[in-house]
Amino acid sequence: MSYTEFIQSVAARPNVPPGQAEPITRATLETLAERITGGQARDLASQLPQELRGLVARPTEDPERFGLAEFLERVQSRAGVDRQVATDGARAVLDTLRESVRAKEYGDAVDQLPQEFWQLTGPRADRLQTRRVGT
Secondary structure (H helix, E strand, C coil): CCCHHHHHHHCCCCCCCCHHHHHHHHHHHHHHHHHHHHHHHHHCCCCCCHHHHHCCCCCCCCCCCHHHHHHHHHHHCCCCCCCCHHHHHHHHHHHHHHHHCCCHHHHHHHHHCHHHHHHHHHHHHHHCCCCCCCC
């Protein structure tokens, strides 16, 4: 998937203002990279468009430990959007990520997140079911 296709996919999701798709994508990927191990972040980065790789690849191994509320606060702050747009946007970015990288890599990344992140990702990624609203 190219950079343009990735951003367009995020913008096409429900409740994502098209003009905010790029900053939300960048904020979400940067925040996700802080929450997963450096090795997993590099694995994800290798499958992303060149323009997004630097946001995800991390030089350190140890992830920061924070929950969903802090994740969304960071996305909100970085993207300069309100909380609801940050939430909808992060979900859109993770859905696009699921579609654009190998299932194993997505699953390995999501498995490093606390269960409360299922609100954004749906249940375990290796079961790649379409996420239903409210799960």
